[in-house]
Amino acid sequence: MALDRLERAGYVVRERNPADRRSVIVRVVPERIREMKTRYRKINAGLERILASFSEAELRTIHAFFTRANATPRPTADRSGEP
DSSP: OHHHHHHHHTSEEEEEOTTOTTOEEEEEOHHHHHHHHHHTHHHHHHHHHHHHTSOHHHHHHHHHHHHHHHHSOOOOOOTTSOO
16 A cells, blocks of 8 residues: 555655544654655756646636546556556
């Protein structure tokens, strides 16, 4: 599970949820996030340049696309081995 890997790598910690004992609260480890920002500084700068090249209307369209795409139900993983 992705959360397990992030926790093992030290990027997040899980805490008991005091309001609901059946769940946990996941918190980021700020120091590790700063490391990631440093590591991906050049990539982020490139993405910022790309985004700056779009008009406000284009950015709204891009945002709408990703918002709708993220709201689309995803199929569950098929472990049967069939395509």
